[in-house]
Amino acid sequence: MHLASTRIITADVDRLVSFYEAVTGLTATHYTPDFIEIRTPGATLAIGSTRTLGFFGGDAVAEPAANRSVIIEFRVGDVDAEHARITSSIAVAVVQPPTTMPWGNRSLLLRDPDGTLVNLFAPMTAEARQRFDQG
Numbered sequence: 011m012h013l014a015s016t017r018i019i020t021a022d023v024d025r026l027v028s029f030y031e032a033v034t035g036l037t038a039t040h041y042t043p044d045f046i047e048i049r050t051p052g053a054t055l056a057i058g059s060t061r062t063l064g065f066f067g068g069d070a071v072a073e074p075a076a077n078r079s080v081i082i083e084f085r086v087g088d089v090d091a092e093h094a095r096i097t098s099s100i101a102v103a104v105v106q107p108p109t110t111m112p113w114g115n116r117s118l119l120l121r122d123p124d125g126t127l128v129n130l131f132a133p134m135t136a137e138a139r140q141r142f143d144q145g
Contacts, residue, residue: 015047015054016082018126019072023059025123030055032100033120033128034084055082075124082122083129085142089116092130096120114138 020026027038027046034055038046044059063069086092089108096102105127106119114135120128133139 013053015056016080017056017058018077018082018122018124019058019060019063019074020124021060021074022123023057026057029100029102029122030057033096033102033130050084052085077124077126081119081127081129083131086130086132089118089130089132093118096130110134 018026023044023046027040027048030036030048031038034048034050036048036050038048038057040046044061046057048055048057060069060074063071066072093104093108097104103121104118105121106117108116108118110116111131114133115131115138116134118130120130122128133142
């Protein structure tokens with residue numbers, strides 16, 4: 011099995027796409043006004059409007075801006091440089107500034123405009139790097 015993508019359902023596609031384009035530095039592919047993807051080397055972040063819920067059984071299957079259990083994580087080369095770049099270019103809610111975690115990653119925790127946590131991290135110790143280089 012291969013994890014292909016993570017999809018966020020939102021009531022404001024343009025706002026969320028703008029945020030993730032600014033954070034990742036990548037350009038989104040707009041398949042329709044209601045379905046957009048940002049492809050990274052490791053996985054795809056899909057963003058769907060609430061109108062796409064009809065294809066999955068209706069509005070009750072997902073609720074936009076209600077996530078409190080998932081963190082979307084992006085591996086970066088330099089967490090501190092990303093922090094400086096992002097905070098100088100967009101208004102962003104920083105939950106935790108760059109911090110080195112006990113498991114060896116340096117981490118910057120943000121919230122996207124819908125409230126989802128976003129972690130930009132870099133493995134700092136040899137053990138942490140080894141965990142990620144095995145995949």
